[in-house]
Amino acid sequence: xxxxxxxxxxxxxxxxxxxxxxxxxxxxxxxxxxxxxxxxxxxxxxxxxxxxxxxxxxxxxxxxxxxxxxxxxxxxxxxxxxxxxxxxxxxxxxxxxxxxxxxxxxxxxxxxxxxxxxxxxxxxxxxxxxxxxxxxxxxxxxxxxxxxxxxxxxxxxxxxxxxxxxxxxxxxxxxxxxxxxxxxxxxxxxxxxxxxxxxxxxxxxxxxxxxxxxxxxxxxxxxxxxxxxxxxxxxxxxxxxxxxxxxxxxxxxxxxxxxxxxxxxxxxxxxxxxxxxxxxxxxxxxxxxxxxxxxxxxxxxxxxxxxxxxxxxxxxxxxxxxxxxxxxxxxxx
Amino acid sequence: xxxxxxxxxxxxxxxxxxxxxxxxxxxxxxxxxxxxxxxxxxxxxxxxxxxxxxxxxxxxxxxxxxxxxxxxxxxxxxxxxxxxxxxxxxxxxx
Ligand SMILES: [Fe+2]
Ligand SMILES: [Fe+2]
Numbered sequence: 001x002x003x004x005x006x007x008x009x010x011x012x013x014x015x016x017x018x019x020x021x022x023x024x025x026x027x028x029x030x031x032x033x034x035x036x037x038x039x040x041x042x043x044x045x046x047x048x049x050x051x052x053x054x055x056x057x058x059x060x061x062x063x064x065x066x067x068x069x070x071x072x073x074x075x076x077x078x079x080x081x082x083x084x085x086x087x088x089x090x091x092x093x094x095x096x097x098x099x100x101x102x103x104x105x106x107x108x109x110x111x112x113x114x115x116x117x118x119x120x121x122x123x124x125x126x127x128x129x130x131x132x133x134x135x136x137x138x139x140x141x142x143x144x145x146x147x148x149x150x151x152x153x154x155x156x157x158x159x160x161x162x163x164x165x166x167x168x169x170x171x172x173x174x175x176x177x178x179x180x181x182x183x184x185x186x187x188x189x190x191x192x193x194x195x196x197x198x199x200x201x202x203x204x205x206x207x208x209x210x211x212x213x214x215x216x217x218x219x220x221x222x223x224x225x226x227x228x229x230x231x232x233x234x235x236x237x238x239x240x241x242x243x244x245x246x247x248x249x250x251x252x253x254x255x256x257x258x259x260x261x262x263x264x265x266x267x268x269x270x271x272x273x274x275x276x277x278x279x280x281x282x283x284x285x286x287x288x289x290x291x292x293x294x295x296x297x298x299x300x301x302x303x304x305x306x307x308x309x310x311x312x313x314x315x316x317x318x319x320x321x322x323x324x325x326x327x328x329x330x331x332x333x
Numbered sequence: 334x335x336x337x338x339x340x341x342x343x344x345x346x347x348x349x350x351x352x353x354x355x356x357x358x359x360x361x362x363x364x365x366x367x368x369x370x371x372x373x374x375x376x377x378x379x380x381x382x383x384x385x386x387x388x389x390x391x392x393x394x395x396x397x398x399x400x401x402x403x404x405x406x407x408x409x410x411x412x413x414x415x416x417x418x419x420x421x422x423x424x425x426x427x
Contacts, residue, residue: 043397090377097374104358107340113360114337170357177378316362320338323363 002064002152003057003159004219004241005227006126006291012227015049023047034235039165042108050234054164055109057236062102063120063127067301069095071135072144080138087184088141094177101170108166121306129287130217132295139192139199139206145185147207147214147252153178154248155218158238167236186255193259200260207256208264215279216287218245224284249277339388341367343375346383353385361386 007015027047033040040046069092076092079085103113119125130148135141156178159171192203219225219241231237239247249268256263267280290298338360344353356375361367367386375381395403411417420427 041397043394045397093373093377097377100359100374101357107358112337173357319362319366323366326363 002061002128002217003155003237004128004217005057005225005231006060006129007056015052031233034163034233037235038163039168040163041165049230050236051109053231053234054167054236055106055111057231058102058106058109058167059111059116059119060126060128062099062106062116063125064131065095065099065102066120067127067131067305068148070301070304071131071133071297072141074135075138075141078138079141084188091145091181091184094181098170098174098177101173102167105164105166105170117309121302121309123293123302126291128217129290129295130213131301132290132298133209133213134297136209137202137206139189139202140210142185142188142192142203143206143210145181145183146189146255147185147210148217149178149181149185150252151214151217151248153182154244154251158244161235161238163235189259189261193261203259204261207261211264212282212286215245215249215282216284216290218242218248220284220287221282246276249279253277338362339367339390341371341386342389342392343367343371344385344387345371345375345381347380348382353383356380358389359386364388 005012026045030040030045030047030050040050072088072092072095076085076088079088103116106116107113116125120127130151135144153175156171156175160168160175162168162171189203189206192199192206194200222228222240222242225241228237228240232240253263253268265280267278269278271278289295339362340358341361341364342358343356345356346353356371359367359370359374361370364386368384371384371386372381376384407413
């Protein structure tokens, strides 16, 4: 997920040791406030490990929103109608907004925006693995809205009640805007699936390629995500990866059926007893190789970000010069 | 990286008759740019009819560590609330 823990095992163990070393009386009072469902606000006491974990999680989430604009931006000039183009631009603009809400939330924890952006550009920061897959045909734009935004919504709704106030408030705003993203994607898939035979094939092909990566967005299975317990205790994570993944699958299968498309999983079937769908094995080797930066588009994504930033330098410089000049003439007057 | 731009807090009036409410924050080179950017970021769906921006560093905030000293005295003054007073049920209009 945008917020999935993508640290290596060694890094996790190191962070864990540091966290354990520092439990004091304040920390006990802090945990009691969280257990009581109180929100933590920027100037309140918080354990260093909580602050660090949140900065990592929120920054990674912000980077995901920003990089997430790229696979879709790729199709703006090729949208098949003015209507679709307007919708796509509006959605992409929302994602930029989500990134900005989240960077602001991270800044309240004492990091600077410039540092966060720099970490992304230097390839030191992680973002969701999903955005390192290419968007190959127009139906991919539908599949992204339907599946990727759908998975993001599943993950983000519980985060509206996360314990850190600024993060929770950002999530409320994000969630209000996401539902349009998913619906426009599904509507696009509907148009393709009910269209010509070739269009239907494109829709099926997009589903085939985006299905598994979308399931991977929820992160590794619970038995491998050892840090879930701490994050759950801090209420910066409210459900486990597997719980959210199951919720997403259960919600999405009937939607695929309504499109007349087939999810590329021969093991998928309704389990009457569990009241959930059973699903096949996920290729976690692929997931970890994408985390490590082997995704097809990994290099392109960062290059595109850096280029956009560098190309905009003259605009920022002009704005700074203008602001300085305005201030000067205000002081003279 | 260039100089980091100032952080502004953004307050939005959703419609006339309501007060401005904190919406979030934004970076900008100056106050006018902060308003323009806040328009794009916080009112994409007609959320506002008026925007205030103020540089974050110009805000003076109370210290959460002193919350008890500041706010607890009010808690014991329950006689400031109408429910503190027992008035017989048959007395009208009070
Ligand atoms: Fe988003
Ligand atoms: Fe979205």
